[in-house]
Structure formats: structure tokens, C-alpha cells
Amino acid sequence: MSSTDLERLMNKWLSAQEFYVVGKKVERADTIEKALGIARYMEDYYMRDMLVIKQVTSKYPHARILSIDDSQAKKVKGFLMNITAKNIPGENQVGYSIPDQPLLADKKVRYVGEPVSLVVASDFDSALEAAQLVKVNYDPLPYVLDPLEAMKRNDVLVHEETGSNIAFRTKVRKGDVEKGFSESHVVVENTYRTSHQDHIYLETEASIAIPNLEGKLTILSPSQYPHLTQKIVSRVLGLPASSIRVVVPYLGGGFGGKDDQGPLTSAKAALVAYLTKRPTFIEYSREESIAVHPKREATVIRYKSGADAEGKLKAIEVEIVHDTGAYANRGPFILWRATMHASGPYVVPNAKVDGYCIYTNKVYQGSFRGFGNPSVQFAAESQMDVLAEKLGIDPLEIRLKNILTPGATTITGQVLDSSVGVKEALEAAALKAGWKEKRKAYSSMEGRFRKGIGIGVAWHGISTSRGVPDWSAGTVKIELDGSVSVLVGIVEMGQGSPTSSHRQIVAEILGVPLDLVHVYFGTSDAPDTGATHASRGTGVGAIGVYVASIELRERLNSLAAKLLNTDPEDITIVDGVVRSKKDPSKSMPWKDLVKSAYSKGVSTTSSGYFFLPKGRFDDEMGQGFAYISYSYMVTITEVEVDTELGTVKVLKTYPAIAAGKIINPVQVEGQIEGAFVQGMGLALTEEFKFSEKGEIINKDLTDYVIPTSMDAPEIAEPIFIEDRFKYGPFGAKGVGEMALIPAPSSIANAVSHAIGKRVTHLPITPERVLKLLEGR
Amino acid sequence: MYYKLPEFEYKRAENLHQALDVLKEGDWKILAGGTDLILDMKIGRQSPKKILDITRLGELRYVRAYNGKMFIGGGSRLQELLENALVKEKLPLLSSAIYEMASWQIRNVATIAGNICNASPAADSAPPLLIYDAKVKLSSSSGSRTLPISEFFLGPRKTAISSYELLEEIEVPTLDGYFQWYYKLGRRHAFTLSVVSAAVALKIENGIFSDVRIALGSVAPKPVRAYTVENELKGKEANVSEIERAVEKVAEDISPISDVRASAEYRFKATKALLKEALFKGMKYFGGGSG
Structure with a gap:
């Protein structure tokens, strides 16, 4: 046809x-x-006669590997072998966007938790014991942990061959920002910070590899892309992709984490199965999962915006810094998305956006629901509220004045011809939430418990970016x-x-x-x-x-x-x-x-x-076709702040989504509820604390705090604006990530409203709330 | 990081007599519910050589009321206590504290004696028991002794129990005519360790604080009574300024640390805020000023 x-x-x-x-x-x-x-999930397919793997991981943030001694491990009954980079028959290279990452550390380690070798044994206890006995001798190197410091330093390099710790840069140049600011009635500038986030899927990473006849391998893989697992295993083993068959059982959660780590987990199991000719099982403990697998990036975003007296945006100037950790992984793509979405879903005539993806000696960053967008939308949406306040305009009004509509042009100069339902979504959510009345009523609250209501609006390009084939x-x-x-x-x-x-x-x-x-x-x-x-x-x-x-x-x-x-x-x-x-x-x-x-x-x-037909993008100017279409999401959220304890309770949220045709409303409701609560974690409690050596201190569920069902607010039935997308099935766009993207901004804006102080740092812990209240 | 569970000698006692007999040898670590011990062993915090399993000692699972006191068997599971109507009625602070603890699955396994003997500064059952002036009955093959719970906790994970002894029973006097208040400040609303926990019981007669009891968790090396604040208030008129003045003195009762959960500074602030809330509510309960 x-x-x-x-x-x-x-x-x-x-x-x-x-x-x-x-x-x-x-x-x-x-x-x-x-x-x-x-x-049945991955672990349910484990059978008793399978070999098991335990990873030996780095204890240093940055060090040369001098030697790996497994003589003590050999004494463990049940120990079979210790596999290192040297045993890899194909390429020891799994970098996603830049070839900078080995499957098993070779010569050098770059973060605490980096896999160095795979201990193989006949049972779990032997594998655990032997892994403890493998002695890796290191020559420690100087290291960098702070991305802002790493940007400026060339004496300590996470990757020597690059000559810099800047892994990747992005930009957008539209119009003349100086002119835009000079035409502005108000100009506001703030620096926003967000923290690392872990996926905490209920099921940690696991995989089974089974050698078949004719040198083929069958892999049960907890990955989000069976063909990517096939490709990576093929590269690591030096086998044709067609000899590798991948089957993905039900996943106990992915959220992007198993897009990155799934193929690597499978490559480890496949490597052992290939070398031993025996079925092999690997499963990460929770602590191992947190230490090893990539996180949502921590960010520092400096954001300057200007608007005229009516509240029309005139210009934005944004600098986005992503802490990518030890490896670039998908960092360049994540940064690219953040950069192109920096304006929020608004018309901005003049824009200058610069993005920096920075190497540090910490756990690396990767895909996570929202993919670089929640942090930059938090900054953009906070700026909208700050502008509104300075101009004495209602936050809803200023958004409606600038919102994208069909025919509007984005900051990359792309004209959105159709499927732009964000204005209707925002208006409908505001009406349902009783925005005007509540905003007014909560503004005059006094005393210990104060309520606030905040808007978060987000856009999210669907499919791959630019001309990247999809x-x-x-x-x-x-x-x-x-x-x-x-x-x-x-x-x-x-x-x-x-x-x-x-x-x-x-x-x-x-x-x-x-x-x-x-x-x-x-x-x-x-x-x-x-x-x-x-x-x-x-x-x-x-x-x-x-x-x-x-x-x-x-x-x-x-x-x-x-x-x-x-x-x-x-x-x-x-x-x-x-x-x-x-x-x-x-x-x-x-x-x-x-x-x-x-x-x-x-x-x-x-x-x-x-x-999917795509257009052209000019990377020099950061102008052109960015995404084939966008989904849009609004959350209007109410909170109550205890001004004595600094605690924030999310009371209720009103979601509205413009994602084209809704195929199954119940499924979409589920996605919106889950994504909102995950975004609430990012906004309120989830944060990694690092030791002086860059090791994650709270790598367990006792001290890495995700929300429970007892913390979840009431989530109103979502409003659907079915702005059909011409290539989607019956006009469907995307839903899965959407509610997570505006959730943190709506919560932060609600908290700022409640306490009368601007939140700029996520998560909004009780200590940060008290500091804001005390004006520190 | 998780380690291989170290090897250890294991015995399971079928009754109390047998258990005490084994303990006589010394150096046996007791496994009651295991929710703290096994995890500690997996992360390498404890590595006992000998483990005595007392999970089958049904005779240690009971709640009895007698002569104005409650007697709780040390082996009682937390969930059993939560579901016990007598505990709920007579020991509301303990019931509230257990309600906030862990999850249903863990409460079904964990024991009250285990929570006390683990002696975490954040042990949730401790502040209520300190308020009630509970006593613990420590038994060995040569007999039993009874110790006030305030003397039982010595420091982080340190208690007055000897390796020959087992915590057999907790004796808890009930409080009549008191205002009782409990709050666990965690980092979320369920399944969390406390940042600060506070239990308060007080009585006001003719506008005067006739008794004030305050116990706090997670703000000192062990769960503590805030005796300074209590003494500042006892015999004083119940009013806002007295309360505010007294609460400031809590610094003499506690010594919070900064850790991954909160800073010492925050713990001080939160403690004061919680105490004021409790004391104001107490005052209101007895018909005092509007706060």
C-alpha cells in the first residue's frame, strides 16, 4: 500500500x-x-539449577583499577568464576548516546556503585559470600561531585579523553532577548534546583539468560525495549542480533529506569550464560538497584523572564545545568528535551536557552517519566506566578494570555497547526477546581495551618525529537x-x-x-x-x-x-x-x-x-521542527501547610489532559493518578543524600522516602480534551508521563501561595518550608 | 549493602522454661519477631553467633487488666495489641503509637518486647510506656526482677537487660482523668521512622497543672521523659505564657542529632511546636483559656 x-x-x-x-x-x-x-514477573521464572550472579561494585567515586583478586572468593564452595571486563567477547561498550560507558568497569571506576565484576556461583549464598571476598585494588583519583564546580574544572576529568566535564550542550536562539527585556514592564530572575529521583519500581532489576541450540540465546529481560536489549547483548557478546531472542515478562514497574538498566542487566546474565553455557539468573537487591542504576537528573536552572504590563511574555533567558553523573547515557536527549520545552506551553517571541550536561563522579542519570521536563516546567511555571504577582494579575489570567493555541509558534519556531487543546484544558480545570474563589479565600488565611492553591501547566513533545527516526x-x-x-x-x-x-x-x-x-x-x-x-x-x-x-x-x-x-x-x-x-x-x-x-x-x-514524518532542525540556532505533536497537561492542586512544623499536605488535585483520543479512560485515570503521586514525591520528599565520597547514603526505602497511599491526595476525575493527532490511532497522543510533569510545579505554586514565599528548591522538605518562613 | 547472612548456631525454645534454660549459657541473641534483628544481620550491623528463637512462646502473648494496671506479655505481636479493645481503652497512647508503626505485615510479626529491647532512640512504643511509668519484668533461670522502663533504656541500642535475661512482661499502670495526646512526626503519613515523636499526659485541677508527663522519641540517644519541662509546669497556672516559658526549657531534656532524616535544629523546633500544641490542647480539654 x-x-x-x-x-x-x-x-x-x-x-x-x-x-x-x-x-x-x-x-x-x-x-x-x-x-x-x-x-508471573521476572523472579517467578527463576529455577533452582540456574547459576546466579552477584555484582562487585566500586567503593570509590574515581579510581584506577590496579588489580582484581579473587583468590579468597575461590575458596567459597559453590563459587564458579569472577567475570571482569577482560572476559567480554564483544565490545565492552554500552554508552547510549556517547560511547563513554563500559558494561563492566575497565581500567577506571567513575562512581561509587559502578559494576566492576560479576561473581558467578551455583547458589545465592555462595554468590553473596564470594562477592564480599573479591578484592579490588584501586589507586584513588581526585574527584568532582558538584556539577557547577565540574563545569569550570579541567584538572579533574571524569572522562580524560573529552578534555572537559561538559558532556553535551544544547541551545535555542529565537528573536532578540535584549530587545525583549527592554520592552518588558517587569523582569524577574530566579535560580531553581531539583534533586535526583529514583524510580523505586516494586520489582528491582533482574534477568534470565538461557543458551539454546545453534549458539542462540533466549533472554527473559525486564526491559522497556526488547529490540534494544537484543542490540546491546549482541554488541557485548559479538553475536548477530538474530541469534538473540528477547522476551519481556510483565514488568513490576519501569518508569524509564528499565529502559536504561534492563538491557544492561540482561547483558550481564547473557554474558555469563554465554561463557558457561548454562542458564543464568541475576537480580539486584534494592540497595544495589539504588546504588547502580541511573536516576532522574538533579538540576540547577537559572531563569529570567520578562513580560509587558498586560502580562504578555516578551523574553526568556534560561540556563539549564543537568548533573549527568559518571556517564552521559541519555543525558544529551534529556537535556535536549528540557531545552526545547523551557518556555512552558506559552508563546515567547524572544528566547535564549542554554543547556549543559555535566559529568560528575556520582551515579549517572537516565530516563525517568517526564525526561528532563518536570524540572524545567517547575522553573517555567514558578516564573509565571512570580510575573503575575509583580504585575498584580491572577496566575490563571497570565497563563491564558500567553498559552499556545492552534497556529501558534513555539520557541524553536515550529508552527503548531493542530491538536493543541491546552487552553481548553486549563479553562476547564480552573472551572472545576473553583480556582477564582479558592485563590481568593486562601490568600487571606492566617494562623498555623494555611491553605494554598497552585496551577501547573505542561507540554510534552511526543515521539523522538527532531529528525531522530521513529x-x-x-x-x-x-x-x-x-x-x-x-x-x-x-x-x-x-x-x-x-x-x-x-x-x-x-x-x-x-x-x-x-x-x-x-x-x-x-x-x-x-x-x-x-x-x-x-x-x-x-x-x-x-x-x-x-x-x-x-x-x-x-x-x-x-x-x-x-x-x-x-x-x-x-x-x-x-x-x-x-x-x-x-x-x-x-x-x-x-x-x-x-x-x-x-x-x-x-x-x-x-x-x-x-x-513518522519529521521536519528539519538547525542545531546551530536551535530552531526548527522539534516534535511531531505535543500532549498537554494541567494540574491545579490544593495544599495545606503547617507553618509550625513546616509540613505540607497535598489535599486535592484537579487534572485535565489534552492527549488526543482517549482509548481507555480507566487506563488513563490510572496513569494520571500514579504519575501525580510520583511527581508529589519529587516535589516533597524524594532526595538523595551523598557522602563526601559521592556515595548515596540513603540507599534504602527507610530513608529514601516515596509517598504511600496514605499520603496520596484526592485526585478529581480527569478532564479529557480530545484534540486528535493525525497520525495516532484514532487520534491518540501520549499519556503515561504527563501528570508527573506539572505536578511538582502545581504543588510548589500552591505552597508558595499558602506561605507567601517563593519555593525554588525541590523537594519542599519541612526544613526548607521553615527556612522560607523565617526569610532565610 | 546486603551481605550474606552470617552462619550462626540456632535453637528454638518451645516454652519459657526452656528458653530461660538456654539463656543461662549466656551470649544467646533472642529472636522474637526478627523484624529488626534479621535486617540488622543482612546489613552487617549485628552478627550474633547464637540465636534463640522464641517466636513459638504462646505463653508470652497476652493482655491482662488487674488492679488498675495492664500486664502485657512481651511476646505479644504489635497487631494483636492494636486490635485489643482493652489496650485501646486503657492505654490510648500506646494504641496510637502502634497504629502509626510500620505496616500490617510487620506488625503481625514484630513483638512489643522486641521493639523495647532493640532500644532504638526512635522506638515508637517507648514514649507511651515512659508516660505510663511502665515497668519491665526481666526473667532469667534464677528468677525475675522488675525495672522502671526509664531505667531500662541506657543509650542507642543499649539496655539494662543482661544476656541471661528475657523481657517477659510489661506492667503498665493506667491513667484516669488525664488528657492524653500522641503525635508521630515522620517524613510521610505511614510506614516511616519518626523524626520526632511525642506523648503527653496531663491533668489540670482548679486551673493548675496537677500533673504533667512528657515523653519524646528520636531527640536524644534514647527515648526520654522531659522532666525539666514537666517540673516547670507542675503546680503552675495553666496558661499560654507558662506553657511557652516551660517549653523553651526542653533544651535541657533533649540532645537531638542531625542525620539523614532531619537536622538537630529542626528537631528542636518541631519538638517545641508539638509540645505547645499538646499542652494548649490539654488546657482546652480542661476548659482552660482559648490558647
Whole structure:
């Protein structure tokens, strides 16, 4: 099918007004087994005769490895071997964006917790004991921990070959900021800081690798992208990708962390299985998980904004510093996203944004729900409130004056032609929250307990950035009995894309009952569907199965037209009944249509593929096509602050989302609730404390404080603005990350409102609240 | 980091007599619920060579009321105490403290004696027991002795128990006609260690503080009574200025440290704020000034 034919067919489904399963609160395929606790996760596949791995990790922030001595470990019964960088048959290189990162430290370690070797034993106790007995001799080197200091220093280099600790730079240049500030009635400048955040998925990293015949390997991998795991394992072992098969079981949470660490965990298991020819299991303890795997970046953001007397933004000048830790990993992409989103979802005529991704000798940064955006939206949204206050304008009004609407131009000069529902979302949320009344009532509160209400608005580009290729693929196969098998690379990590929205999309288009559709997900056996990240599991990830189903439906319409003696445009198929629209008495069951397809030579398998059309971006000027479309999110949040203890209680939040067509409202509600509470952790309690040596002190769940259900506020039923996106399945965009992005800003703005002082540092701990109140 | 659980000698006692008999040998570490001990062993904080398992001692799981006092078996699980109507009615501070402790799963395993003997400065059951002037019965094969709980705690993870002894029972006098108040300030609303915990009981007669008892957790090397503040208030008129003046003296009762959970400075401020809240509420309870 030509791409124009395909776009014509996609448009037909995009404009659909009546749905039979899409948009309905349908039950997920995995509900019962998860509720009963019989769903199997990675660890449940461990079997007794598998070898087990324990990692030996660095105790120094920066040191040369002089030698690795396993003579004492060898005395442990059950010990098999200690695998180091030298044993890697392929490339010891797993850097995601820059080739700067080994799987196992070679010559040098760059953070406390960096994996140095893999102890292999026949059982857990032997592995643990032997790992304690491996002695690594180090020559300690000077180290840098503070990103602002690391930026300026060239005498201590995390990576000598780079000549600088600046791993990557980004920029945006639009208009003339000096002119913009000179035309401004008010100019405000603040420095914002946010802290590292850990994913704390319930299930820590684990993997199983099983050697097969013909030198092949099967890997059970807790990763968000089976094909990336395949690629990395292939590189580390020096084997062709086609000899490596990856299957992803249900994940006990991903949040981006298993996009980065999943493939590396699997590469470790695969390396041992390859060298020993035996099935191998690895599982991180919680402490190990926290010490080893990448975090959400800590940031320092200097933000200057100017607006005219009416509150129209005239200019912004922003400097973003990301502490990327020991390795760049996805840091450059994270920084890129933060940079392009620096304005918030507003029209800004003059913008100068500079981003710096800085190496330090700390645990490295990586993907985390929101991907660089929550911190910069916190800064941008705080600035909006500060400007409003200086101008004596309501925070809602100043936002509405500047908000993106269809036809508006972003700071990268991209014109947003359609699917821009943020204004409607903001207006609807403000109305539902009772913004005007509450803002006024809370402003005059006195005494120990003070309430506040704050707005957070966010935008988030969907799919990959710039011209970075992104595509979707999937296979749909109608079996002879009429049931449907769907094969996709998208994984199930709690969000329910393959177990709900993919099934709904296929069922809607083919017209089959939902319970006949079965999705085989998270496997490298499927066509490369791209990763389950960037809120793309449904919006982009399902385009492949959407397209495959559309193609099948065209074939079946033609066949049905022949059988019912009408034309293909006259055929409807709904819930397993094939019918003529003009003459509803002409009908046949779905199963008979399928049997006819098999007997009359109509193929019942289709592999769908769609390559997202992208535009050009000029990196020199930071101008051009940034993202194919954006999702938008509003949270309006109420808090109560105890001004004596400094504690903050989040009372209620009102979410509104503009993410195109909502395929399953219950699934989206779940995503919004989870993301908001995770954002609340970032805003209020989650923070790593580092020792003088750059070691994380609170690497356990006693002292790394995530919110519990007892801390969760009331979350109002979300408002959906269905601003359909032309390439998404039925116009769907992305949801997964969205509520986390404005959550911290809405909480920070509410706290600032309650106490009458500006919050600039996350998390907003009781101590920070008291300091603000005391004017320190 | 997690370590391999070290090897140790293990015995399980089927009854109290047997347990005390084993303890006679000395150097046995008691495993009651294990929620502190096993974790400590995994992270290398404790590495006992000999472990005596007393989890099956059903005879140590009871709550009895007698003659104005409550008698709690040391082996009582926290969840059992939380669900006990007598505890809730007669020892509201203890009931509130246990409600805020850990999670249902852990409370079902952890024992009250274990929480006391672990002697964490943050032990949640300690401030209420200090308020009630509880006594602990320490038994060995050669007999029993009774010690006021305030003399039982010696410092962080240090107590007056000897290695031959087992904490058999806690004797808790009840308080009648008192205003009783408990607050656990943690970093979230469940499943958390306290930054400051405070228990207060007081009585006001004819506008005068006739008794004031204050106990605090996580602000000193051990759970403490704030005797200075108590004495400043006893016999004084119940009013705002007396309370504010007395609360300032809490610095003489506590010595908080700065750690990963909070700074010493914050703990001082929070302690004072909590004490004022409790004392003002107490005053209101007895019909005193509006605060």
C-alpha cells in the first residue's frame, strides 16, 4: 500500500465518531491474574539449577583499577568464576548516546556503585559470600561531585579523553532577548534546583539468560525495549542480533529506569550464560538497584523572564545545568528535551536557552517519566506566578494570555497547526477546581495551618525529537477460528497498553468481540515497535497494529462485499457481525467471513508499519521542527501547610489532559493518578543524600522516602480534551508521563501561595518550608 | 549493602522454661519477631553467633487488666495489641503509637518486647510506656526482677537487660482523668521512622497543672521523659505564657542529632511546636483559656 493510500485510510478512521470498544472503560486482559497474584514477573521464572550472579561494585567515586583478586572468593564452595571486563567477547561498550560507558568497569571506576565484576556461583549464598571476598585494588583519583564546580574544572576529568566535564550542550536562539527585556514592564530572575529521583519500581532489576541450540540465546529481560536489549547483548557478546531472542515478562514497574538498566542487566546474565553455557539468573537487591542504576537528573536552572504590563511574555533567558553523573547515557536527549520545552506551553517571541550536561563522579542519570521536563516546567511555571504577582494579575489570567493555541509558534519556531487543546484544558480545570474563589479565600488565611492553591501547566513533545527516526510496527493475524493474535514489541509495565488499548484498537477496526483479541507483547519476535517509553506505548506504539488492522479490514470489506453482493464501502463489522449498511438483512457472522478468507485465498495476516514524518532542525540556532505533536497537561492542586512544623499536605488535585483520543479512560485515570503521586514525591520528599565520597547514603526505602497511599491526595476525575493527532490511532497522543510533569510545579505554586514565599528548591522538605518562613 | 547472612548456631525454645534454660549459657541473641534483628544481620550491623528463637512462646502473648494496671506479655505481636479493645481503652497512647508503626505485615510479626529491647532512640512504643511509668519484668533461670522502663533504656541500642535475661512482661499502670495526646512526626503519613515523636499526659485541677508527663522519641540517644519541662509546669497556672516559658526549657531534656532524616535544629523546633500544641490542647480539654 502506498503511503498516500495509507494516510487516506488512517484519516477515515481518525474521523470516526462512533465507537464500539474504543473510548470505553473496558477491563484489561491482565486484571484478574494481577489481582489474584498469579501473574508471573521476572523472579517467578527463576529455577533452582540456574547459576546466579552477584555484582562487585566500586567503593570509590574515581579510581584506577590496579588489580582484581579473587583468590579468597575461590575458596567459597559453590563459587564458579569472577567475570571482569577482560572476559567480554564483544565490545565492552554500552554508552547510549556517547560511547563513554563500559558494561563492566575497565581500567577506571567513575562512581561509587559502578559494576566492576560479576561473581558467578551455583547458589545465592555462595554468590553473596564470594562477592564480599573479591578484592579490588584501586589507586584513588581526585574527584568532582558538584556539577557547577565540574563545569569550570579541567584538572579533574571524569572522562580524560573529552578534555572537559561538559558532556553535551544544547541551545535555542529565537528573536532578540535584549530587545525583549527592554520592552518588558517587569523582569524577574530566579535560580531553581531539583534533586535526583529514583524510580523505586516494586520489582528491582533482574534477568534470565538461557543458551539454546545453534549458539542462540533466549533472554527473559525486564526491559522497556526488547529490540534494544537484543542490540546491546549482541554488541557485548559479538553475536548477530538474530541469534538473540528477547522476551519481556510483565514488568513490576519501569518508569524509564528499565529502559536504561534492563538491557544492561540482561547483558550481564547473557554474558555469563554465554561463557558457561548454562542458564543464568541475576537480580539486584534494592540497595544495589539504588546504588547502580541511573536516576532522574538533579538540576540547577537559572531563569529570567520578562513580560509587558498586560502580562504578555516578551523574553526568556534560561540556563539549564543537568548533573549527568559518571556517564552521559541519555543525558544529551534529556537535556535536549528540557531545552526545547523551557518556555512552558506559552508563546515567547524572544528566547535564549542554554543547556549543559555535566559529568560528575556520582551515579549517572537516565530516563525517568517526564525526561528532563518536570524540572524545567517547575522553573517555567514558578516564573509565571512570580510575573503575575509583580504585575498584580491572577496566575490563571497570565497563563491564558500567553498559552499556545492552534497556529501558534513555539520557541524553536515550529508552527503548531493542530491538536493543541491546552487552553481548553486549563479553562476547564480552573472551572472545576473553583480556582477564582479558592485563590481568593486562601490568600487571606492566617494562623498555623494555611491553605494554598497552585496551577501547573505542561507540554510534552511526543515521539523522538527532531529528525531522530521513529516508527511503529506490529503484526496482526486472524486465526482460522476467528480469534486474533497480535504481535508487538511494546511491553506491559503496569500501564496496560498491550493488555488494553492495543486490543481495543484491533477489535474496533476489525469489528471482532474484544475477548477474541490476544496480544503477544514485549518480544523481539515481533517487528521492532520501538521502546515503551516517551508516553508512546499507545499513541505511537499502537500505530503499527492500527495500520495492520486497517489493511486487514480493507481486504475483509472487499471479500464481505462479494459475499453479501454489495460494495466494500457498504460493509460494517461490529462485535462479530458483518452487515450491509443499506440492507441490514444482509449479514453474516465474523467467523464465517474468516473461514471464507481462508478458503478463497485472502491473506489474514498483516504486518503494519508506519514511519513518522519529521521536519528539519538547525542545531546551530536551535530552531526548527522539534516534535511531531505535543500532549498537554494541567494540574491545579490544593495544599495545606503547617507553618509550625513546616509540613505540607497535598489535599486535592484537579487534572485535565489534552492527549488526543482517549482509548481507555480507566487506563488513563490510572496513569494520571500514579504519575501525580510520583511527581508529589519529587516535589516533597524524594532526595538523595551523598557522602563526601559521592556515595548515596540513603540507599534504602527507610530513608529514601516515596509517598504511600496514605499520603496520596484526592485526585478529581480527569478532564479529557480530545484534540486528535493525525497520525495516532484514532487520534491518540501520549499519556503515561504527563501528570508527573506539572505536578511538582502545581504543588510548589500552591505552597508558595499558602506561605507567601517563593519555593525554588525541590523537594519542599519541612526544613526548607521553615527556612522560607523565617526569610532565610 | 546486603551481605550474606552470617552462619550462626540456632535453637528454638518451645516454652519459657526452656528458653530461660538456654539463656543461662549466656551470649544467646533472642529472636522474637526478627523484624529488626534479621535486617540488622543482612546489613552487617549485628552478627550474633547464637540465636534463640522464641517466636513459638504462646505463653508470652497476652493482655491482662488487674488492679488498675495492664500486664502485657512481651511476646505479644504489635497487631494483636492494636486490635485489643482493652489496650485501646486503657492505654490510648500506646494504641496510637502502634497504629502509626510500620505496616500490617510487620506488625503481625514484630513483638512489643522486641521493639523495647532493640532500644532504638526512635522506638515508637517507648514514649507511651515512659508516660505510663511502665515497668519491665526481666526473667532469667534464677528468677525475675522488675525495672522502671526509664531505667531500662541506657543509650542507642543499649539496655539494662543482661544476656541471661528475657523481657517477659510489661506492667503498665493506667491513667484516669488525664488528657492524653500522641503525635508521630515522620517524613510521610505511614510506614516511616519518626523524626520526632511525642506523648503527653496531663491533668489540670482548679486551673493548675496537677500533673504533667512528657515523653519524646528520636531527640536524644534514647527515648526520654522531659522532666525539666514537666517540673516547670507542675503546680503552675495553666496558661499560654507558662506553657511557652516551660517549653523553651526542653533544651535541657533533649540532645537531638542531625542525620539523614532531619537536622538537630529542626528537631528542636518541631519538638517545641508539638509540645505547645499538646499542652494548649490539654488546657482546652480542661476548659482552660482559648490558647
